[in-house]
Amino acid sequence: MDNINRRNFLGAGLILGASTLLGKESSPKIITDTKEFVPPVIAFPEKKPLKVISDRPPLLESPRDIFTQAITPNDQFFVRWHMPDIPTYIDLHEFRLSVQGSVEKPLSLSVDDLKSKFEPVEITSVLQCGGNSRKYYAKTGQATHGVQWGHGAMGCAVWKGARLKDILNMAGVKATARFVGVNGLEKPAVDATPKFFREMEIDEALSGELIVAYEMNGEDLPYLNGFPLRLVIPGHFSDSWVKMLSEITVMDEYRKSFFMDVAYTVPDNDCECVISGSDFEYKRKPIAAMKVKSVIGYPTPNTVIKKGSRVKVTGVAFDQGKGIKEVMISTDGGKSWSATALQKDNGKYAYRQWVYQWEPKAKGEYIIMVRAINRIGNIQPQADEIGWNAGGYQYNAVDYVNVKIV
Known part of the structure; x- marks a missing residue:
C-alpha cells in the first residue's frame, strides 16, 4: 500500500464473485465421497501464503501451526467475506461512518473523528467464524452446508478503537430505541x-464492551480484514463483526434479515441441534456466543518425531468470555488425561495458550487429544457428543492429531 488514504487494493486482477448460503436445512446425509479438497496456498496482498478456500469472495484460512501463538499476526489472520462487491478503493478523506435512525443527532464521522473525539480503548479478543471447523462434522458421517473450513477460520488480535456506547451516546439514543443495526461497504451482486x-x-450495543476498531495488533486494519473500520463484539462469533463498517442504524423495531433470521441460525433448543425426525421447520435463533474450544498448534497432523525427543505440545484455548480454567491432554487416544500448563492470561476474551512437555518412550503411532474446561464448568465434548445442525455451526469437539514416533 503506497498510501494509507488511497487503497486501490483489489482492482489489480483480483476477481470477486458471489457465494451461496442455503437457508433451508435438509436431513443429515451419510458422506460417501471421501476425497478431500486440498486448498491451494496463495499470498494475497498484505498476507503471507494462506489456504485459499475461495477468491470469489476471498476466503483465506490460517495454517494450524499459527495456533502456537497467543496473538495471530495480521499477515496470517484468516479472511472471510460474504458479498462479491467489495470496494477496491477507499479514500479516508471521503469515508464516513453514519449514525442514523432513532437518535437525537445523526452523525457522520471520519476515522480521524473516531481517533480524536472518543477515548481509545483496546481489547484482546478471539475472532472466529461461526462455520470454523465445519469440515469435521463430516467425520461423524453427517453433511453440512457452507464453506468446509478446517480449524483456521479463527484468530486472536489486540483491537483498538472507540466504544460503540460512546458513539451512540454522542448521537443521543431516543428512549423508544430497542435495536441497533450495522452494515458495511460489501454489496451483493444483484x-x-x-x-x-x-x-x-x-442494551448489548450500550454495554461498553463493543468497539468500532480502526487498529489491529498496533496497525491499521488490514484491507482484507475490514479496513478502515470493523465492529468488534468480544466473545461472539465473527459473523456479526461487520467489516468496512459504514452504517449504524438505531431502530425502534426489529428488522428481519436473511443473515440474522435464516442463514446464521441454529435450532432454538437446549442443544442448539437437530434432535431427530424429518421435520426441519423449527424455531431458529441466531448464533451468538462462542463455545469453549481448544486446538493443537504443534505437532501438526502426521508429524514424525524421533523417539526420546522432548516434544513441546502446544496450542490455544478460549470460550465466550468466562475464561479458561484448565486444558487437559491425552497422548494415548483418550485413555488417560493429564493437565497442561496454562500460559499468560491476556484477558477473558483472548486465546489462552497451553503447553505440555511430552517425552515419547516407544516407537509407534500416537493420537494426541486436547480438551478445554472453562471457569463455569463447560467442557469440550467428544466428536460423537456434538449435536448436528445443517449449517455446521459452532463445532467445538475435542481436537486431535496423529503423530508417528520413529
Missing part, C-alpha cells in the same frame, strides 16, 4: 440478494 445486515438489542 439487488435481489439481501445485504449483510446484522443487529443487536440496544
Whole structure:
C-alpha cells in the first residue's frame, strides 16, 4: 500500500464473485465421497501464503501451526467475506461512518473523528467464524452446508478503537430505541440478494464492551480484514463483526434479515441441534456466543518425531468470555488425561495458550487429544457428543492429531 488514504487494493486482477448460503436445512446425509479438497496456498496482498478456500469472495484460512501463538499476526489472520462487491478503493478523506435512525443527532464521522473525539480503548479478543471447523462434522458421517473450513477460520488480535456506547451516546439514543443495526461497504451482486445486515438489542450495543476498531495488533486494519473500520463484539462469533463498517442504524423495531433470521441460525433448543425426525421447520435463533474450544498448534497432523525427543505440545484455548480454567491432554487416544500448563492470561476474551512437555518412550503411532474446561464448568465434548445442525455451526469437539514416533 503506497498510501494509507488511497487503497486501490483489489482492482489489480483480483476477481470477486458471489457465494451461496442455503437457508433451508435438509436431513443429515451419510458422506460417501471421501476425497478431500486440498486448498491451494496463495499470498494475497498484505498476507503471507494462506489456504485459499475461495477468491470469489476471498476466503483465506490460517495454517494450524499459527495456533502456537497467543496473538495471530495480521499477515496470517484468516479472511472471510460474504458479498462479491467489495470496494477496491477507499479514500479516508471521503469515508464516513453514519449514525442514523432513532437518535437525537445523526452523525457522520471520519476515522480521524473516531481517533480524536472518543477515548481509545483496546481489547484482546478471539475472532472466529461461526462455520470454523465445519469440515469435521463430516467425520461423524453427517453433511453440512457452507464453506468446509478446517480449524483456521479463527484468530486472536489486540483491537483498538472507540466504544460503540460512546458513539451512540454522542448521537443521543431516543428512549423508544430497542435495536441497533450495522452494515458495511460489501454489496451483493444483484439487488435481489439481501445485504449483510446484522443487529443487536440496544442494551448489548450500550454495554461498553463493543468497539468500532480502526487498529489491529498496533496497525491499521488490514484491507482484507475490514479496513478502515470493523465492529468488534468480544466473545461472539465473527459473523456479526461487520467489516468496512459504514452504517449504524438505531431502530425502534426489529428488522428481519436473511443473515440474522435464516442463514446464521441454529435450532432454538437446549442443544442448539437437530434432535431427530424429518421435520426441519423449527424455531431458529441466531448464533451468538462462542463455545469453549481448544486446538493443537504443534505437532501438526502426521508429524514424525524421533523417539526420546522432548516434544513441546502446544496450542490455544478460549470460550465466550468466562475464561479458561484448565486444558487437559491425552497422548494415548483418550485413555488417560493429564493437565497442561496454562500460559499468560491476556484477558477473558483472548486465546489462552497451553503447553505440555511430552517425552515419547516407544516407537509407534500416537493420537494426541486436547480438551478445554472453562471457569463455569463447560467442557469440550467428544466428536460423537456434538449435536448436528445443517449449517455446521459452532463445532467445538475435542481436537486431535496423529503423530508417528520413529
